Amino acid sequence: MWPWGHAAVGYLLYSLYSRSVRNQPPTGLTVVVVGFGTQFPDLIDKPLAWTVSVLPAGRSLAHSLLTASLVIGVVVVLARRANRSPLAGAFGIGYLSHLAADGLYPFLEGEFASLSYLAWPLLPLPAYETDKSILAHFAAFEFELFAMLEFGLVPLAFVVWVYDDYPGIDLLRRLLTR
Template identity: 55%
Template sequence: MWPWGHLAVGYLLYSGLSRWRFDRLPGSAATLAVAFGTQFPDLVDKPLAWTFGVLASGRSLTHSLLTAVVICVLVVWYARRSGHSTIGIAFAVGYLSHPFADGVLSFVSGDYQYLAYLGWPLLDLPEYDTSAGFLARILGVEFTPFFALQIVLVALAFVVWGRDGYPVLAALRGWVVTWRERAAEQ
């Protein structure tokens, strides 16, 4: 799945959870946390595999549920200790949505061997092409039904984000207004 697809899936899940569990709209800090969580596995695994050759695959270390659970437990624990539990939960929702979203196509098509990253290092990874870098992969995008689904999810997430009051943007607007007012007073 592409980064925008991960962002859409994570935000939709967190927005739903926030409404259902906390009975409120997602806040700006939680929205940033879920956004970071949705990208975290690729921010670690892809460079370590594609650029530095440290990992055998762009889906291994942080795509593994073993690693994901440990990291999420630590983040949620620390966030709760710091009095910011919703931020920790938002990160965990974003992060945990990522490996599952990556596996949807393999699951639906019955290519279960490509889900081995979920249990890495206990399960052996299939061979992946790690020779192409970021730019080559982006330039090689094909418009498939799965790619179209991601575009639909992005559109849906954008609508939900609007219904949620555009968290992050609303906070940025507030900061800009406050900054302008302070600047005008001086």
């Protein structure tokens, strides 16, 4: 999934969680944190695999549920100590939505072996068609059904964000006017 798709899925899931469990729309800081969580696995794995060749693939260490469990656990502990538990929930939903979204296409296509990255290093990584750079991925981009679904999720997330009363916009304004 592309970054915009991850952001849209994460926001939609977090908004649903926030409204149904916390009985309120997302707040500005939680929206920023969920957005960071949706990108976190790629921010770790892609550069470490494609730029410095420390990891074997762009879906490996941070895309593993083992790593996700550890990272989210640390975030929960730190957030509780700072009395900011909602931030841990936002990060966790963002992070796990990324992993679920990356696994959605192989799951729907019945290619379960392609989900082995979720248990790396306990299972070997699947073979990837393009795992060299972000430019190689953009060059291989095709307007297929799943890509169109991702593009459709962005305006849906935008509509929900407007319905949620633009959470995060004030935080962004403050950051940009400093």
